[in-house]
Amino acid sequence: MLTYGPTRQRELLAAPGISRAVHNCIKRRIDPILSGMNKSVAEFATKPRGDTAFRVAVKPAGKRVRAVFAGETIADSTDAVVWYETRLPCVYYFPRKDVRMDFLQRTGHRTHCPFKGNASYWTIEAGNQTADNVVWSYENPLEDAQDIVDYLAFDWDVMEAWYEDEKQVLEQPQDPAPSNLNIFSDWLLNEAWNTASARELVARLSNCLFSSGVPVWRLQLLIRTLHPQLFATSYTWWRDTGEVDIFSAPHDILESRRLKESPYAPILEGAGGVRRSMDGPDPTFDFPILQELHARGGTDYVAMPLFFSDGQINIISLVSDRSGGFSTNELGQFYEILPVLSRLFEVHALRRTAITLLDTYLGKHTGQRVLEGSIKRGDSENIHAVIWFCDLRDSTALTESLDREEYLAMLNQFFDCMAGAVLDHGGEVLKFIGDAILAIFPIEDPDSPEAAEHAIDAAQDAQRRIAMINQQGVKRGAKAIGFGVGMHIGDLMYGNIGTSGRLDFTVIGSAVNEASRIESMCKTLDQSILLSAEFARHFPTRLISLGTHDLRGVSAPQELFTLSSSG
Numbered sequence: 001m002l003t004y005g006p007t008r009q010r011e012l013l014a015a016p017g018i019s020r021a022v023h024n025c026i027k028r029r030i031d032p033i034l035s036g037m038n039k040s041v042a043e044f045a046t047k048p049r050g051d052t053a054f055r056v057a058v059k060p061a062g063k064r065v066r067a068v069f070a071g072e073t074i075a076d077s078t079d080a081v082v083w084y085e086t087r088l089p090c091v092y093y094f095p096r097k098d099v100r101m102d103f104l105q106r107t108g109h110r111t112h113c114p115f116k117g118n119a120s121y122w123t124i125e126a127g128n129q130t131a132d133n134v135v136w137s138y139e140n141p142l143e144d145a146q147d148i149v150d151y152l153a154f155d156w157d158v159m160e161a162w163y164e165d166e167k168q169v170l171e172q173p174q175d176p177a178p179s180n181l182n183i184f185s186d187w188l189l190n191e192a193w194n195t196a197s198a199r200e201l202v203a204r205l206s207n208c209l210f211s212s213g214v215p216v217w218r219l220q221l222l223i224r225t226l227h228p229q230l231f232a233t234s235y236t237w238w239r240d241t242g243e244v245d246i247f248s249a250p251h252d253i254l255e256s257r258r259l260k261e262s263p264y265a266p267i268l269e270g271a272g273g274v275r276r277s278m279d280g281p282d283p284t285f286d287f288p289i290l291q292e293l294h295a296r297g298g299t300d301y302v303a304m305p306l307f308f309s310d311g312q313i314n315i316i317s318l319v320s321d322r323s324g325g326f327s328t329n330e331l332g333q334f335y336e337i338l339p340v341l342s343r344l345f346e347v348h349a350l351r352r353t354a355i356t357l358l359d360t361y362l363g364k365h366t367g368q369r370v371l372e373g374s375i376k377r378g379d380s381e382n383i384h385a386v387i388w389f390c391d392l393r394d395s396t397a398l399t400e401s402l403d404r405e406e407y408l409a410m411l412n413q414f415f416d417c418m419a420g421a422v423l424d425h426g427g428e429v430l431k432f433i434g435d436a437i438l439a440i441f442p443i444e445d446p447d448s449p450e451a452a453e454h455a456i457d458a459a460q461d462a463q464r465r466i467a468m469i470n471q472q473g474v475k476r477g478a479k480a481i482g483f484g485v486g487m488h489i490g491d492l493m494y495g496n497i498g499t500s501g502r503l504d505f506t507v508i509g510s511a512v513n514e515a516s517r518i519e520s521m522c523k524t525l526d527q528s529i530l531l532s533a534e535f536a537r538h539f540p541t542r543l544i545s546l547g548t549h550d551l552r553g554v555s556a557p558q559e560l561f562t563l564s565s566s567g
Helices: 006-011 020-037 041-045 143-148 185-192 198-211 251-255 264-268 288-295 328-362 364-371 395-401 404-424 450-475 510-524 533-538
Strands: 056-060 065-069 072-077 081-085 091-095 104-113 117-126 129-137 151-154 161-164 167-169 216-224 230-238 244-250 274-277 300-307 313-320 380-392 428-433 436-442 483-499 502-508 529-532 543-549 558-563
Touching: 056 143, 065 091, 072 091, 072 117, 072 151, 081 143, 104 129, 104 300, 185 198, 185 328, 198 216, 198 230, 198 244, 198 328, 216 328, 230 251, 244 251, 264 300, 264 313, 300 328, 313 328, 328 364, 364 428, 364 502, 380 395, 380 404, 380 450, 380 502, 380 510, 395 404, 404 428, 404 436, 404 450, 404 483, 428 502, 436 450, 436 502, 450 483, 450 533, 450 558, 483 510, 483 533, 510 529, 510 558, 529 533, 533 558
Parallel strands: 483 529
Antiparallel strands: 056 081, 065 072, 065 161, 081 091, 091 151, 104 117, 117 129, 129 151, 161 167, 216 230, 216 313, 230 244, 274 300, 300 313, 380 436, 380 483, 428 436, 483 502, 529 558, 543 558
């Protein structure tokens, strides 16, 4: 079993993209868990489940409490209260009347606690010093935190000095109530890290919660995605089926009414979390999804932000169908492990992003090669393949006659048709070279015409797609798109070339040059598709010879072919 020590685990939180307020919030949560997780699992196994109860409580401080920043007393009160929360340091909350609000500047930052609600934040500005988002208040708290409504708390470590009855206090007070290991720590240590995908982690997490007595009926995870076509991926587990459904949401879902009216919308905008009870005689259904869930038997809804180390906001939500919903202990135990869960989900998300980017920019097969370790200059293999080279006809004239937006729109239409056809018929697009495309159809069996057939099918498919676009474009007065495709078969070196710091995974060899020269003859011979004699040897039917021609840079004349009209 691989585990990180406390020092390395805390370093994972120190990413530069995450705000101090979020960092401190996560750190307060993760530190006690990390300490507990480094106890032996055997010790945990001997403890009765009742020892792990999670509690929150508010009590009067019973003394004068004062907080100083940059030489200024920012808060001074005999009416302060103390917030107790299992495994966390105590926090002083000051009534607003006893806080120097003239030193505070409200910000738009928000965090969420499942039993206190959404916290609003302020920045302190005093003397020549500024501390961002280090003061918070629950201005509209949940039921468990009504005693601190409109009270303000301060980040202990940021304040210059703390005093109790004018005696300076150097260490933040600790909750005297005994606390033991989080009930999910054993699962985190033994199972959670050993999952192959986000989907599997969601399934195991859901089963762990339910088997631990948490009345979770539905669990949903939304992970934002770095993808040219997708905004996010959601994973939804229902207890009724025990399965995890995956939905890939396109970018245009951001404009959809369903998302805009969802509890997820304010969370994605940084407004904290959402907690709604659907139980009782008069529940609040301010989001349509709540009414849907209530109609199916839901009683309690909790949605919380799940932060990645760069500050990216993702969302995890729990729904219960038990009368009364989730207890403070159940949510507290779960909330404690969110920072660790976020790192686990981030690992899966980063791998998924790496695969997506490699597939997008290199191609699926090439990207897989790189991901498997072909990353050094010179890493290569010899392959036999169909080489496809295509080019947009008269591109120079088009750039002069069309404005930039029109030309780019036409170029992307051309690429959609040509590259789309290659990909749909099993080819690999290796490179966009200006207005040209280099692609291959690898040949596994030299005696099989399969790769050549796929390449021919792709060429004819691309031809049909271009014809359809031209037919529609002519009606709008747009210029027709012309193109040429040259195909050849030969041996290639497939791998990394370039400098040690900037590599390109591509194919090189004389066969690539010949395919390019064959394509350049399309305009000369007034053909859209030209094929080499070597290609014709693999695919002799449905072809017409156009005679022998000299190719620039190729020593011997070459016989060229095109498709018959019936082909």
